[in-house]
Amino acid sequence: MRGRSSGGRWLVVALGAGVMQLAGATSRLGAQGADSVWVNTRSGVYHCAGTTYFGKTAQGEFLAEMAARAKGYRANGGRACGGRSAPPATDRPDASPSSLLGPIAAAGDDTPPSAPTGPTIECTVSRISDGDTIECDALGKVRLIGLDTPEPDQEPYGSAATAALASFVPFGAVVLLESDAEARDRYGRRLEYVWYKGRMVNWDLVRHGWGVTLHYQPNVRYAALLDAAQARAQAEGRGLWRIEGFRCQPKAHRAREC
Known part of the structure; x- marks a missing residue:
């Protein structure tokens, strides 16, 4: 129980930090908030809303999907989340x-x-x-x-x-x-x-x-x-x-x- 409670507190802190990052990204990129993804800054992978690791990795931040791809992050599983201006969902090298x-x-x-x-x-x-x-x-x-x-x-x-x-x-x-x-x-x-x-x-x-x-x-x-x-x-x-x-x-x- 103690570990689960600690994990819950950590998740609240992480999500709070993520919301602050998202606010910054949204102010820079205009009305892109609906296309936000969770970027795992350690692995270089980003996760779409509604997936298992969205907002839940130890190191990460919220970004618009196009911004995440522009910074060199790759989609988890190789499939984009569906942003309107995103390039083809399948990365060319694979x-x-x-x-x-x-x-x-x-x-x-x-x-x-x-x-x-x-x-x-x-x-x-x-x-x-x-x-x-x-x-x-x-x-x-x-x-x-x-x-x-x-x-x-x-x-x-x-x-x-x-x-x-x-x-x-x-x-x-x-x-x-x-x-x-x-x-x-x-x-x-x-x-x-x-x-x-x-x-x-x-x-x-x-x-x-x-x-x-x-x-x-x-x-x-x-x-x-x-x-x-x-x-x-x-x-x-x-x-x-x-x-x-x-x-x-x-x-x-x-x-x-x-």
Whole structure:
């Protein structure tokens, strides 16, 4: 009885702390409270409302599901809780290409790049900065080449793109970086094609509709493949295309044209 009472007191304290975290997350992310999940900060897994461990692990906090995915946390059991702007529920690293891309890819009509064509170096993902930028241990910021995703202030599209990137390359993943003609941009970020488990993440983001193509000479090695991926994603209404998330494209938004 004593242990159970102690556990009850602990749960009250934990839930109280969780509510405070939730209030902070809600104030930052607007009307996202209904999509809150419980993040186990020790295991890197988040739990949906109504499940066994929701609010009940020793270390954790409440976050909106998109925010949890953007920070690199993965869904318990690999299935998202159903947030409206969440990326596909099945994380790409554990799925086959045809299951993610549907019948078109299975039929061989839309072929992603199969392997790097230039030298690569390894990088351990330490942070997802936004929808097209990661950070690597010892290497700093890495800007994915050939695409552009909504800015963080283009909500909810910016958070959705960031969450999509986090689902493709989870926190702690060891990825391969392939450079093009230029090694860095004017901000000092590395310019790279990011490969994870045999797939180019740049291409996956465009093909699933979480980014649009953006090409700057001379870094255009895969421009044709990325353009083809965007055309199919737009035609099929994938990702943000489905909800007119690119009505004001990121480049135009930065220039304050829309």
